[in-house]
Amino acid sequence: MIELVERFLAVPDALSASPIFAIGLTLSAFFAGNWLFARIGKPLWMPPVVLSAVLLSAVIALFSVDYARYQEGALWITVLLGPATVALGIPLYQQIHHIRAMWVPIVVTLPLAATLAAVYAVVIAWAMGATPEVLASLAPKSVTAPIAIGITEQLGGSVPLMMGGLLITGVVATLFVDVLAKWLPVEDERILGFALGLNGHAIGTARAFEISHTAGAFASLGMGLTGVFTALILPVVFHL
Amino acid sequence: MPMLRGFLVLVLFFLFGEALRLVFLIPVSGGVLGMILMTFTLMLRGRVSNALASASQGLISVLVLLIMPGVVGVFFMASQFSGQWLAVAAALLVGTFLSVLSTLLLMQGLVRLSARGRAND
Known part of the structure; x- marks a missing residue:
């Protein structure tokens, strides 16, 4: 039983080691930001990108996600900026x-x-x-x-x-x-x-x-x- | 499948741009060189394939997602810029106001001028 709890507690750390964690986190914040933007009546002074970035930063800070590790995983997303240009x-x-x-x-x-x-x-x-x-x-x-x-x-x-x-x-x-x-x-x-x-x-x-x-x-x-x-x-x- | 084929074309143009930058020491990113090459190639060819159009639309529509990790960096920046925030804020607010004003006045003046030129012909 204790072993099971220990393995359960080790899950967040193991998952966040994979880039797919950073991708999931970024995508979630992206959709949450867009949803929130529509909910508050699409104000001009608060575009969805700001909302999403604030949400993402808040999650990283609150759950003490390793920021360097997050950026490492997020490279899978930002590297697409080349072909996007x-x-x-x-x-x-x-x-x-x-x-x-x-x-x-x-x-x-x-x-x-x-x-x-x-x-x-x-x-x-x-x-x-x-x-x-x-x-x-x-x-x-x-x-x-x-x-x-x-x-x-x-x-x-x-x-x-x-x-x-x-x-x-x-x-x-x-x-x-x-x-x-x-x-x-x-x-x-x-x-x-x-x-x-x-x-x-x-x-x-x-x-x-x-x-x-x-x-x-x-x-x-x-x-x-x-x-x-x-x-x-x-x-x-x-x-x- | 077609979208992936279009994506491959974009990736190849990007890699070609990067190669040009490295060989000729051009002070512009490989993506920009790839974009310029892409525009000229399409002008020569005279049309865009569906595969390329759908791949580019897909990427451009998620541009915000691609820049998000970079934006998040703002909140985790070390305090190495403390004491310069006022300069940064003034540059962004006043600078942008002036540049928007300049653009609108320039463009409006020139459009009127060229319309008058055309009327006199």
Whole structure:
């Protein structure tokens, strides 16, 4: 009987040694976050990714799951970001006719706005005394996660800090586009979508698809182009 | 099966991108190089196979799941950045406000300008 209890108590430790435990935990938090998001009325300021991450962190902390071991197992998930980045090339190709129809404003705005998105953040943080590692983590804040991870590693920043910045940027960019669209005002859905994707990456793009399909297409375009442009330019400029 | 075949194409493009990065010391991640190669290959080919389209849709729709372990890292970060939180918060909030404003104004101005240019033709 005592042996049975001992074996029972050893189960959590044995299970958490396998990567499938980290996968199960992440998937559970993903679905729980999405469920909770729908339950609280899909608020703009609290996207499902934040809810899921908070839930997952809470479970890890509460049940004292070995964090290093969790990340080791979760590698089975994050390693898919590589092919997922390649996959972004497909919508980019599918929207090539949108680029052709509006190519002058896009080609002029993109390099300027994508550069400004990084420069504003880096200059503000630098003026307030942030270290080079923090600056390197903030620079790709408007770039979609799989590309931003690559950029941060190249620049020598901290990936967790960059991910936090990315998340906050996505949420506040979505809020600011909504507010400024009314205030300026800007009514063209193509412009709103492009601004959402350019500044707010995947979170902004998700919001744009709620406005309209056209806005969503332009957001994917803005997100993809900002990713490519920043990935090509930032590592070169940052080292100067 | 078709979706797996599409996934294999994505993996091969990624590996090819990584190989290019390592050989030519390109300061861009292998995934980004693979994405650029993918876009140009499709432009040359002129169409996307169903297998590739369904594999890419599948991966893009779970993008949030893929970045979750990284986001969780924020809560377990060592306090090595303490004392810099104000700078980080200001950079994110003020910086994003300014960049959204710049994008909207730039884009709107240019769209009006090109519309006027077209009307004058």
